[in-house]
Amino acid sequence: MREIFSYKGLFWLPENPDDKVSGTLSFSPEDGITLELIGFLGSRRSSAQLFETKIINGFSTNGKKLSLFKCYESNRTASYPGIETSIIQANYLFVGANFINEDEICFNKVAIKLKNLDSWLGISGFDIQYNQAEHSTNIYYKLPQPIEFKINSGYKAKFEFISSGPSISIYTRKASIEQSVYLILEPLDKTDRHFKELLKQTHTFQMFITFATFTASFPLEIIFYSPRYFIEFDSKKIPEEIQLYYTTSIKPKNKEIFHWDLLFSYQDIEKNFKVIINNWYTQHDKINSILGLFLVNFYNPGIFNVNRFLNIAQALETFHRRFKKNNVLPKNQHKERLKTIINSVDKKFKEWLKQKLSFSNEPTLKERIDELLKDYSNQTIQKLIKDFDNFSKLVKDSRNYYTHYDKSLEKKAAKGEDLYYLTERMKVLLTCCLLNVIGFDNNLIQELLKRNKYRLYNHLY
Numbered sequence: 001m002r003e004i005f006s007y008k009g010l011f012w013l014p015e016n017p018d019d020k021v022s023g024t025l026s027f028s029p030e031d032g033i034t035l036e037l038i039g040f041l042g043s044r045r046s047s048a049q050l051f052e053t054k055i056i057n058g059f060s061t062n063g064k065k066l067s068l069f070k071c072y073e074s075n076r077t078a079s080y081p082g083i084e085t086s087i088i089q090a091n092y093l094f095v096g097a098n099f100i101n102e103d104e105i106c107f108n109k110v111a112i113k114l115k116n117l118d119s120w121l122g123i124s125g126f127d128i129q130y131n132q133a134e135h136s137t138n139i140y141y142k143l144p145q146p147i148e149f150k151i152n153s154g155y156k157a158k159f160e161f162i163s164s165g166p167s168i169s170i171y172t173r174k175a176s177i178e179q180s181v182y183l184i185l186e187p188l189d190k191t192d193r194h195f196k197e198l199l200k201q202t203h204t205f206q207m208f209i210t211f212a213t214f215t216a217s218f219p220l221e222i223i224f225y226s227p228r229y230f231i232e233f234d235s236k237k238i239p240e241e242i243q244l245y246y247t248t249s250i251k252p253k254n255k256e257i258f259h260w261d262l263l264f265s266y267q268d269i270e271k272n273f274k275v276i277i278n279n280w281y282t283q284h285d286k287i288n289s290i291l292g293l294f295l296v297n298f299y300n301p302g303i304f305n306v307n308r309f310l311n312i313a314q315a316l317e318t319f320h321r322r323f324k325k326n327n328v329l330p331k332n333q334h335k336e337r338l339k340t341i342i343n344s345v346d347k348k349f350k351e352w353l354k355q356k357l358s359f360s361n362e363p364t365l366k367e368r369i370d371e372l373l374k375d376y377s378n379q380t381i382q383k384l385i386k387d388f389d390n391f392s393k394l395v396k397d398s399r400n401y402y403t404h405y406d407k408s409l410e411k412k413a414a415k416g417e418d419l420y421y422l423t424e425r426m427k428v429l430l431t432c433c434l435l436n437v438i439g440f441d442n443n444l445i446q447e448l449l450k451r452n453k454y455r456l457y458n459h460l461y
Helices: 117-121 195-213 266-282 284-299 306-323 331-343 347-356 365-376 379-384 388-404 407-412 416-437 442-451 453-460
Strands: 005-013 016-028 032-038 052-060 065-077 085-095 109-114 126-131 136-141 147-151 155-164 178-187 219-225 230-233 236-239 242-246
Touching (some): 032 242, 117 178, 178 195, 195 219, 266 284, 266 442, 306 416, 416 442
Antiparallel strands (some): 032 085, 126 136, 219 242, 230 236
16 A cells, blocks of 8 residues: 555456457555556547546556546647557456456455554564573574454454565575564455455555554555456465555654553453453444544644644544533423513514524533543542643633634633643543443553553643
């Protein structure tokens, strides 16, 4: 997913396999998928009619099957005399198979290598022993056993380790062994699923790793498998690896992260991992929008601005709306109260008043923050937020001001450095809320916050 490459070959439309056009297919994570053709695909069109199609197939000069999905022509040139050329962009590129239609882009297994998954797992097959007296180093490596678990969204999963060993030669002066780990997902019913459904499942886990590490995680490699795609060798059917590539706007940090950089590691939750990961998938529909507002800080780091504060304020409000009682009075009582109020006004104002009072039974933002502080407080939060009432009032006034820029609230809103520190404290509260709903007990949450004090929260003390 992060490499840059190109293929030369022949390309054609699935419905017209005999009409092949030569071209060069290029991929880079930033620029995406570009197919430059010497000629054009499909029937002749006017220059105003740029070409769109779901699938373009190809076969490279080095024997690779290629399939582009969701394609559109971005440019076409023609000169007389001369040769017509066409440039096509695509959203997805599959290397290892050709498809006739979208219904064929289905698989029953996906293997994904994620940035920081290995650091989060913290499992190594190496045993290195130094002997200074003999000036010797013994390196013993044993491949770790897979870690298997089930996901209650209908998948079995495992962390599978692979390693590449050194070449053996009497002239060897350098040897290396590299260990990698993949997340493997397979539907429990063993049926093929659309590739986007499989990506959705892996993306849910990717967000889990981002939350756990407080660092952006993203796919380094995505491989699909299906019994329909195989290579025959020595009377055996070997599964074909079908690799997926697509554009990503993420600018990765190459810095390696370590155990002490993480919010929590696999070792922290090993005994309870299966419960926690299933809670994550079970609650994902509820927390997905919250995570989108929270984790954007790790995918798009940069200078602090008002939008970062508003994102966290909205995330806290949404969390309360999803996981706490969202009404002040019981519904029947509120309904009676509304009826009394609306019946007391002139008929021409009734409809207007109904609209104005449509959210009148919901807690205010201050009331929501007050309840979250009450329910998810711990020693760290109590140290970071000395006065709960003033804190929730400041969050409310600042949110209202930066949403509407009402002059009457300007003096009440936090600004500059104060707004930054207010946001950072809100992030600690949100972290505790999320940890709680996926199964972390209060003692472990406090232990993790205390351990991460110097890396994540020291600037708030």
